[in-house]
Each structure stands twice: as structure tokens, then as C-alpha cells.
Amino acid sequence: MAMLDGTVVNVALPRIGADLGTSLSTLQWVVNAYMLTLSALLLLGGALGDRLGRRRTLLVGVVWFAAASVLCGIARDGTLLIAARALQGIGGALLTPGSLALVRSSFRTEDQAKAVGAWSGLTGVAGAVGPFLGGWLIDGPGWRWIFLINVPLGAVVLAIALRHVPESRDPSTAGRRFDVLGAALGAAFLAGISYALITAPGAAVSEVALPALFGLAAGVAFLVVERRGRNPMLPLGLFSSRLFSVTNLMTLCLYAAIGGVLFLLPVQLQNGLGYDALEAGVATLPITVLMLVLSAWSGDLARRVGPGVPLVAGPLIGAVGALLMLRISPGSSYFSGVLPAVAVLGLGMSTFVAPLTATVLASVEEERAGLASGVNNTAARIAQLLVVAALPLAVGLSDNAYRDASAVNTAFHRAAFGMAGLLVLAAVLAALFVRRPAPEGGKRPAGPQCRTHAGLSAPPLEPGGREGSR
Incomplete structure (x- = not known):
């Protein structure tokens, strides 16, 4: 459910705009209303799961998410769609944080590594299937079905969770107030x-x-x-670690760049190059495939040589991919224009995504790793929210110009330069400040431990912990 909405809504934006007759600012809010409530409530959702029960919170989140998806699917104008997307983000904040926490609490210690591996693999499969399924729905039954399909998916989740998933809580959270x-x-x-x-x-x-x-x-x-x-939602003491602060600043830069590319690229492909929704969705599939195949390798590389190498090389490779998007113009072919750009960008992301979050987790004490993961995930979503809000203004794409191929092409190329600049800035930060983390009181190994990723819309979650758990 979360992966489909995370990867396909951007692809649907041109069709939504044409169907509802909306401006670009309305489409920005279609993306950002969801990101706004999700980002603001993600850590609170994790705390609710710890206190009230992770299965219960997941079930409420699934029902809430599915109900809000129905409202998205039947919305008759942009205002109602934006309101429904904000409600959908609240549901996402309830169901997202407990995912890995439930895996951890539902399996014996000796089986948890395999369970997390299966979780990560299925996340990658969902990311690969999303563009096909979403593009087919947009071109076939219509864009409304990318939301309405969450109803049967949610019913399956509810049936499985009620029958098979045990309830779990964090006893240490008893008596704490919610922030x-x-x-x-x-x-x-x-x-x-x-x-x-x-x-x-x-x-x-x-x-x-x-x-x-x-x-x-x-x-x-x-x-x-x-x-x-x-009982703060965001203990500011976390940022006393310079490495934690720098890697979260890098996260803002990197995910702003990724979010900007994934926001404007589907518009360029559909309104600039004439792709249909399925073709536009499938066009970015190499990014998902490369991340699925290479993330474990990048985790091993960071473990052997330290995080500095992949955190410098990955963003620089991604910057080359962003600059290659200057070749994507009306009349260019997929194989000579689009494929090289998305493939190089995907290679860069595959190189830095897992080491980045692993370094964030290794920069704090082990008992605070779950909170660090939640903060980092929230930082990534905030970066995507702000870049979607700021990018059209920065590249001069006005409210109704997104339907004009020439205007979209000019704005997209300006954005490519800006996204490349953010990626280079992240590489510079890594080169200056990122070193192999030292053990904390002998409790924590000296290198990144995480080698799995959670897809394109956010950083990976910690295999041994939980997102936003404290």
C-alpha cells in the first residue's frame, strides 16, 4: 500500500491535473498534503505503537489509510483530493513505523535476520511491481484506482494481522506523555x-x-x-553527535535531489515527451532494480572500507545521472536519453542509500538507534516535501505551464542542474566530515551494520530496531 502510493502518485499527476483541471500548485499540494502529515506525525505514530500496541496501531492505520484512499478515489476537485491526501498521511504515520517492529517482535531472535531479509526483499518487489500496476491502472481504469486499490489490499492486511500477528508493546514507555x-x-x-x-x-x-x-x-x-x-518527540541531544548531524544534513540534500527528480521527471516524460502513464512509470524502473540488486553490495563495501568512500562516490555518481537528464528532451528516445540518466542515478543511489542510514545508526548509542532511524526517515520525507514546494518556483514553472512541453522541458533542465548541485554538496559534506564511527563504550561495532533498504521514498529502516520507536 505504502510503496504504491509512494512511487505512482507522481506518475499520475499529469492525468489528475488534466482530469480535474487543476493548476500546478494544486498538484504540489496533492503530493505535499500527504508528506506534511506523514512527516509531522511519523515519530508520534511510532510512540503510539510502542505504548498502545504495535498491532493495534497498525490495524487502525490500515483502516484509516484505506478509508482516506476511498476519499481520494472519489474526490471531485483538487481541494477534496488534497484534504483526503492529508488524512491518508495520518494513516501512513500510524501504519509505517510498526512494520519492522512487528517483524522483530513476531519472530524468535535466531529467525529475525531471515525475516528482515524477506521484508526487505518484498519491499523491493513491491517497488518493482508498483510502476507496472500503477501505470496500468492510470491508463486503464483511471488514476482514481491507484487509491481505490488500497481497499482490497488493506482487507488482506487486516485478515493476516488479526489471525497471525501477536500484539507487542514497549514496557519502558508506560506512563510517558505523548508529545x-x-x-x-x-x-x-x-x-x-x-x-x-x-x-x-x-x-x-x-x-x-x-x-x-x-x-x-x-x-x-x-x-x-x-x-x-x-518527553520530547525529537530529543535535540541526538544532534550533539557531529556525525549524526552531518549525515542528517546529507539526507536532506540527497533526498531533496531524489524527490525533485522523481517529481518532475514523470511530468517531463508525459507532457514533454508524450509518454503514457505506464511508459512513464516503467521508465524509472532501473532505479528500483539497481537498488534491489546492489544495496547489499554497498553495505558490504561500507563495512570493509568505511562509509566515507560510498558516501562520497554515490552522490557524485548520482550527480552525473542528474546531468545526463539534460539529454531528456522532446524527440529523444528512451534508450539514448532516459535510460542512461536513470541507470546512472540508480547506481549512485544504490551506492549511498544503505551506507547513509547505517552511518546514522552507528553515530548514536545502540539503545537510541530506533529513534535515530525515525529521525533520519523523517528528515528524508521533509526534504521531499520542501523540494516539491520550492522546485517549481526555483525553476520558473508557473501554475499552468506544466501542460506546455517547451516550458516543462526548460524547467526540467534547470532542475537537473539544481539536483546535481545538491548531490555534489552531499559528497563534499561526506568528504569533509564522515569517518568510520567509533564504538560507543564498547557496545557498538565500528562500522555500519544495515545493508537493507526501504525503497525510493525514504531511507532504510534498521533491521535490528524500529523506526521512530521512542
């Missing part, structure tokens, strides 16, 4: 900044300045609350 105020302030910060960026083209200064100031004020208040709170 609802922190989550609300985080959401207000992201909403204010996103609104300002999306409405900036052609808007009066006051229409941009007021939401931007509101967002910044909420961001400052969020930091104050998290610093002083007894």
Missing part, C-alpha cells in the same frame, strides 16, 4: 513554509510573508518545546 504539542508545531512549521513556497509565484508579498513568518515562528517554538519538554 502532541511538538507534533502540532512541527506540522505548523512545515505547512507555513510549504504554503509560502507554493503560493509565491504571482502572489502579493503579504500572501507569502505571513505564512512564512507563521511557519518560522512555529519552527522556533518547536525547538523550544523539544528542548524543554520531559
Whole structure:
């Protein structure tokens, strides 16, 4: 369910815009409404699972996600679709964090490694199937079915979970308060900044300045609350580790670049080159295949030589892939234009994704690894949210110009340069600051331990831990 919505909604955007007669800013909110609530509530969702029961939280999240998907599928205008997508993000924040935590609690210790391997492999399979299934639905029954298909999928999940998945909790969370105020302030910060960026083209200064100031004020208040709170959603002490801070800054750069490419590339392929939805979805399949095949290799490489090499080489390779997208123009063929770019980008992502998150996890004490994973995952989603809000403004793509092949082509090429710049910046940060992490009090090995990944929309989760668990 999560993979399909994560990989196919961008492909559906041109069709949604044409069907509903919406502007580009509305399509930006179709993506960002989901990312906004998901990013703001992801850590809170993990805490709810730990306290109230991971299976229970998963079941509520699945029902919520499926119900919101129905609202997405029947939405008759852009406003209703945006509202439904925001509700869908809340469901995603409930069902996503408990995934690996349930695997860990449902299997004996000696079987957990195999179970996590199966989980990772099936995630890769879902990522590979998504473009085919989603593209077929968009071109066949229609874009609404990329949401409506979540109903039967959710029913299968409910049936399996009720019959086979045991309930589990974290006893250490008993009596702790939920950081609802922190989550609300985080959401207000992201909403204010996103609104300002999306409405900036052609808007009066006051229409941009007021939401931007509101967002910044909420961001400052969020930091104050998290610093002083007894049970903060985001303990700021994590950032006392320079390696943790740098790798999360790299995450912002890398996933902003990836999010920007995956947002505009389907628009370029469909409105610029005339691809149908299935062709546009399948066009990016080499990225998923390369990540599925090479992620274990990149994890081994980081273990042998340290994380610095793949975290410098991977973003630089990805930057070459972004620059190769300058060859994707109206009239160019798939094999000479699109395939080399997505293949090189996929090779770069395969090189840095697993070592990046493994280094994040190795930069903190072992007992805080689950929280570190959740923070890193949230950082990746925030990067994607902000780049979708800012990119059209940055490349000069106005509200209705996304239907014009020439305007889309010009904006896409400008974006390619910007995305390459973000990838190079991440490589520079890695070269300057990333070293093999030292053991923490003898408890933690000196190299990255994670070799699995969670697909294209977020960093990998920790095999031995859980996302956003504390």
C-alpha cells in the first residue's frame, strides 16, 4: 500500500491535473498534503505503537489509510483530493513505523535476520511491481484506482494481522506523555513554509510573508518545546553527535535531489515527451532494480572500507545521472536519453542509500538507534516535501505551464542542474566530515551494520530496531 502510493502518485499527476483541471500548485499540494502529515506525525505514530500496541496501531492505520484512499478515489476537485491526501498521511504515520517492529517482535531472535531479509526483499518487489500496476491502472481504469486499490489490499492486511500477528508493546514507555504539542508545531512549521513556497509565484508579498513568518515562528517554538519538554518527540541531544548531524544534513540534500527528480521527471516524460502513464512509470524502473540488486553490495563495501568512500562516490555518481537528464528532451528516445540518466542515478543511489542510514545508526548509542532511524526517515520525507514546494518556483514553472512541453522541458533542465548541485554538496559534506564511527563504550561495532533498504521514498529502516520507536 505504502510503496504504491509512494512511487505512482507522481506518475499520475499529469492525468489528475488534466482530469480535474487543476493548476500546478494544486498538484504540489496533492503530493505535499500527504508528506506534511506523514512527516509531522511519523515519530508520534511510532510512540503510539510502542505504548498502545504495535498491532493495534497498525490495524487502525490500515483502516484509516484505506478509508482516506476511498476519499481520494472519489474526490471531485483538487481541494477534496488534497484534504483526503492529508488524512491518508495520518494513516501512513500510524501504519509505517510498526512494520519492522512487528517483524522483530513476531519472530524468535535466531529467525529475525531471515525475516528482515524477506521484508526487505518484498519491499523491493513491491517497488518493482508498483510502476507496472500503477501505470496500468492510470491508463486503464483511471488514476482514481491507484487509491481505490488500497481497499482490497488493506482487507488482506487486516485478515493476516488479526489471525497471525501477536500484539507487542514497549514496557519502558508506560506512563510517558505523548508529545502532541511538538507534533502540532512541527506540522505548523512545515505547512507555513510549504504554503509560502507554493503560493509565491504571482502572489502579493503579504500572501507569502505571513505564512512564512507563521511557519518560522512555529519552527522556533518547536525547538523550544523539544528542548524543554520531559518527553520530547525529537530529543535535540541526538544532534550533539557531529556525525549524526552531518549525515542528517546529507539526507536532506540527497533526498531533496531524489524527490525533485522523481517529481518532475514523470511530468517531463508525459507532457514533454508524450509518454503514457505506464511508459512513464516503467521508465524509472532501473532505479528500483539497481537498488534491489546492489544495496547489499554497498553495505558490504561500507563495512570493509568505511562509509566515507560510498558516501562520497554515490552522490557524485548520482550527480552525473542528474546531468545526463539534460539529454531528456522532446524527440529523444528512451534508450539514448532516459535510460542512461536513470541507470546512472540508480547506481549512485544504490551506492549511498544503505551506507547513509547505517552511518546514522552507528553515530548514536545502540539503545537510541530506533529513534535515530525515525529521525533520519523523517528528515528524508521533509526534504521531499520542501523540494516539491520550492522546485517549481526555483525553476520558473508557473501554475499552468506544466501542460506546455517547451516550458516543462526548460524547467526540467534547470532542475537537473539544481539536483546535481545538491548531490555534489552531499559528497563534499561526506568528504569533509564522515569517518568510520567509533564504538560507543564498547557496545557498538565500528562500522555500519544495515545493508537493507526501504525503497525510493525514504531511507532504510534498521533491521535490528524500529523506526521512530521512542
